[in-house]
Amino acid sequence: MNLKLLVLRNTINNLSKINAKPAFGKSKGLSTISAAIYPSLYRISSGQSYAYLQNPKSIFRHIRYIHFSRETRLGYASVEAQLVSGDSEGEEEEDRTLNEFLSRFIWIMRGKLSEVFTDCNKETIDGMLLVIVEKVVEEMEKGGIQQMDNSTVAMPSQEFSEDLWRTVWEVSNMVLEDMEKVRKKEKMKQFLQSEEVKEMCRFAGESGVRGDLLRQLRFKWAKEKMEENDFYESLERFRHKKEEKGGGVLDKHAVAAEDTPEVSSLPKRKGKIKYKISGMDLSDPKWAEVADKIHERQEMIWPQEPKPISGRCKLVMEKIISLKKEDDPSQLLAEWIELLQPTRVDWITLLDKLEKQNPDTHLKIAELVLCEESFQTSDHDYAKLIDAYAKKTRVEDAERILKKMVESGKMPDSSTATILVHMYSKVGNVDRAKEAFESLRVCGSQPDFKIYNSMIMAYLSAREPRLGESLMIEMKEKGIKPSEEIYMGLLRSYSRSGDVPSAVRIATAMDYAGFQPNREYFSLFVEAYGQAGNPDLARNNFDNMIKLGHKPDDKCTANMIAAYEKKNLLDKGLDLLVQLEKGGFEPGIATYTVFLDWFGKLQLVEEAEQLLGKIAELGEVPPLKVHVSLCDMYSRAGFEKKTLQALGVLEARKDELGPHEFERTIGALIAGGFVHDAQRIHGIMEEKGFTTSEKLKMALTASQALSKTRPLKR
Numbered sequence: 219m220n221l222k223l224l225v226l227r228n229t230i231n232n233l234s235k236i237n238a239k240p241a242f243g244k245s246k247g248l249s250t251i252s253a254a255i256y257p258s259l260y261r262i263s264s265g266q267s268y269a270y271l272q273n274p275k276s277i278f279r280h281i282r283y284i285h286f287s288r289e290t291r292l293g294y295a296s297v298e299a300q301l302v303s304g305d306s307e308g309e310e311e312e313d314r315t316l317n318e319f320l321s322r323f324i325w326i327m328r329g330k331l332s333e334v335f336t337d338c339n340k341e342t343i344d345g346m347l348l349v350i351v352e353k354v355v356e357e358m359e360k361g362g363i364q365q366m367d368n369s370t371v372a373m374p375s376q377e378f379s380e381d382l383w384r385t386v387w388e389v390s391n392m393v394l395e396d397m398e399k400v401r402k403k404e405k406m407k408q409f410l411q412s413e414e415v416k417e418m419c420r421f422a423g424e425s426g427v428r429g430d431l432l433r434q435l436r437f438k439w440a441k442e443k444m445e446e447n448d449f450y451e452s453l454e455r456f457r458h459k460k461e462e463k464g465g466g467v468l469d470k471h472a473v474a475a476e477d478t479p480e481v482s483s484l485p486k487r488k489g490k491i492k493y494k495i496s497g498m499d500l501s502d503p504k505w506a507e508v509a510d511k512i513h514e515r516q517e518m519i520w521p522q523e524p525k526p527i528s529g530r531c532k533l534v535m536e537k538i539i540s541l542k543k544e545d546d547p548s549q550l551l552a553e554w555i556e557l558l559q560p561t562r563v564d565w566i567t568l569l570d571k572l573e574k575q576n577p578d579t580h581l582k583i584a585e586l587v588l589c590e591e592s593f594q595t596s597d598h599d600y601a602k603l604i605d606a607y608a609k610k611t612r613v614e615d616a617e618r619i620l621k622k623m624v625e626s627g628k629m630p631d632s633s634t635a636t637i638l639v640h641m642y643s644k645v646g647n648v649d650r651a652k653e654a655f656e657s658l659r660v661c662g663s664q665p666d667f668k669i670y671n672s673m674i675m676a677y678l679s680a681r682e683p684r685l686g687e688s689l690m691i692e693m694k695e696k697g698i699k700p701s702e703e704i705y706m707g708l709l710r711s712y713s714r715s716g717d718v719p720s721a722v723r724i725a726t727a728m729d730y731a732g733f734q735p736n737r738e739y740f741s742l743f744v745e746a747y748g749q750a751g752n753p754d755l756a757r758n759n760f761d762n763m764i765k766l767g768h769k770p771d772d773k774c775t776a777n778m779i780a781a782y783e784k785k786n787l788l789d790k791g792l793d794l795l796v797q798l799e800k801g802g803f804e805p806g807i808a809t810y811t812v813f814l815d816w817f818g819k820l821q822l823v824e825e826a827e828q829l830l831g832k833i834a835e836l837g838e839v840p841p842l843k844v845h846v847s848l849c850d851m852y853s854r855a856g857f858e859k860k861t862l863q864a865l866g867v868l869e870a871r872k873d874e875l876g877p878h879e880f881e882r883t884i885g886a887l888i889a890g891g892f893v894h895d896a897q898r899i900h901g902i903m904e905e906k907g908f909t910t911s912e913k914l915k916m917a918l919t920a921s922q923a924l925s926k927t928r929p930l931k932r
Contacts, residue, residue, distance in 0.1 A: 315397075322393040324351060330385065350386060402444075409440040409447075524567040531557040539571060543578040551586060565593045581606055581615075588622065595626070601634045608641035616641060632663030639669050643676035651676045667698050674704055683711035683720070702733050706742075713742035716749030737763060741774035748781025753790075756781040770798070772806030779812045788816065807838050814844060818851030826851060842871060846879050853890030861887075865895060869902070877908040884914060893921045 324347065331346050332338075338346075409415060419436050427435065527535060534554045541547050558564060565587055572580040584603055587593050600623040607616035620638070623630065630638075635658035642651035655673050658665060665673075670693050677686035687708055690700050705728045712721040721743065728735075740763035747756035760778050763770060770778075775798060782791040791813075795805065810829050817826040830848070833840050849864035868875065868883060875883075880903040887896035900918060903910065910918075 318397060319393055320351070320355075322396060323354070323389060326389050326392065327351075327386070330389070350382075354386065354390070406440060406444055409443045410436065412440070412443060415439050415443060524564045525558060525560070527558065535568065538568070538583070539575050541576065541579045543582075545579070547579065547583050547586065551583070555590070555592070560592055562592070562594045565590070585619065588619075597623075597628050597631055597634070600626075600628060601631070601637060604634060605637045608637050608644075611641070611645060613641065613645055613647075630657065632658055632661045635661060635663070636669055640672045643672040643679075646676065646679045648676045648680040648682070664696070667693075667701075670698065671701065671704060675707060678707045678711050681711065681715075683708050683715075683717075686711075687720075687724070700731070702728075705731070705733060706738065709739070709742050713746035714749065716746060718746050718750050718752075721746045735766070737768040737771065737774065740766075740768065741770075741777055744774060744781065745777040748777055748784060751784050753781040753785055753787060770803070772808045775803070775805070776808035776812045779809060779816075783812060783816045788820075791816070805832075807833055807836055807841070810836075811841055811844055811847075815847040818847040821851065821855055823851060823855055823857075842868075842874050842879065845871075846882060849883055850886040853886040853892060856890060858892075861890060861892065862895075865892075865899075869899075872902055872906070875906075877903070880906075880908060881911060881914055885917060888917050888921045896921065 327350060328343065328347055331343050335343065335346070415436060418439050419432065422432055422435060531554065534550055534557060538547060538550050538554060541550070554560070554568075560568075569580065569584055569587065572583055581603065584606075588595050588599060588603070593599075600619060604616045604619050604623075607613075607619065616638075620630065620634070623634075635654050638654035639651055639658065642648070642654060651673060655665070655669070658669065670689055674686040674689050677683065677689070686704075690704055690708065693700055705724060709721055709724045709728070712718075712724060725735075725739070725743070728739075740759050743759040744756045744763075747753070747759065756778060760770065760774070763774070775795075778794060779791045782788070782794070795809070795813075799805075810833050814826050814829040814833075817823075817829065826847070830840070830844070833844065845864050845867045849861060849868060852860040852864055865883070865887070868879075880899065884896045884899050884903070887893070887899065896918065900910065900914075
């Protein structure tokens, strides 16, 4: 505790405003203190108050309310006590000893006063402590306090009662004993590091002594060395003392008495005491104002402790923690609130326990807590709960909390908008993601890389790569470097749609950004040129990939074969496959699927069925495209049984079918004469919300008019 004597003296200016007759008059070197303080001082002399002095329970709480905290005192090293005159080494050592004594004494005495006089404010306690410290300093300047007898206490003056002076005496002896313990501890450290003790430890270690036993022996040897050193020092002091007095007889009792530290008197002092910290004079009143401001800030940042929970309240809390997901916690929460009267820190403690021990009910109770007045709900609490629901992709729950937030009068800030952008981008709701993104701009917050990345990926999922590219350009203008993932996402989107110019533009931007082409890069250009119907340029990129050391995988090879399929160049496709197999390439399910679809369109039923067997040998589930190709092939070939089998698989997986698959299947059924089946599949297509093309509508109308019958079973 950094309580300085001169700072205490400055409090007299405030205390002296109380117009009352002083009870004690003036002490040496002090201003007169108002009489309002002294009755409190005399109350210490009562037996009941003195009993309370023996049990200081809230010392630390009062210490934190002093001008400087104890932590600050420890951080500053020690307070310098300087005399007006006297600069010798012995006096400096005496200054340090006195400083430590007064610091410890004031710390303990303030705690005892604050424990007894709970109704007194800070200024009153400071005044009491000022009188006590001044009297102790006055006695120190006289040459020390004589040891007092318990039965008849020799009072140095009439200002203190017997019990109060006894308390001062006990605190003084307590401080001196603590200082002696610290001195011995520091001295013990020196002997632990002495060469003799280290040598003995090395010898013990070589002899096989390890662990706790070695540590015990080390402390034992150090203690013996310290006691031996103290003994010889006491003899040396005794010898000097005898020489000064002219004597020379050694008395063992005198040695023992000399060796025992005297703790029955306060240190002697001459002159006036002046306190400084790191060279700064604390007599300036500005330091009191600074200390008060520091205390106010500490009150704001120091975490409060939750209330202790026991008895019935503890049982209710355990029931809350053990609730099931479907249980209603409202009644238990109401009972818990009535028993505990919780504050915000109590609520947070409960929610933390729920999050660790019962995550199923954590979010439900966290949502109920938002309405509790004692929880002191903030914007961050709403945002935190929205984020928790967003991470679990529970969009409806997150939107419900957002609605509650707005209804409570709290508008979403930038952090909440960021959470919504990530959530809607993750679920592919590009419209809501765009709204959240625009609200983020309205808040005046600049989107960071993560927000741009989420928004661009949302546009790519919605097949709007141009909007994503515009955001990427905006990122560059703001100095945010797009990642390779963003470039590859845009390149992937343009390539699969066959937009070669846009794909080339993204590739050029990647080159300027310093990203090196990889296997997927070339594979996407093979796919882009294949979708655009240019197998020659697709083959050029395919060959360049091989030249750069990238071995084509199954997907890249399938893209190249699909490029040849666009132009029906079957011979080139087969030649490519033969060349790759000579180099050790093994076709996978993607390559087999492209060839099977190609053979099906050519009505090469036996060859297609052979490839179907190859896919089965791989042990993988055939993709949906295989069943669409088989249904198309068997329907046009007139195989009724196999057509219905393939159609049954497609109906079972109807949720995976897109508009292109529906159109091809219905067209094949009409071409094969399966009109009723075509109409049924068309009904499923409309239920899914897909729009029928004009060509397919005309085919359905024509098939109904002609009433074409099914072919015979083959």
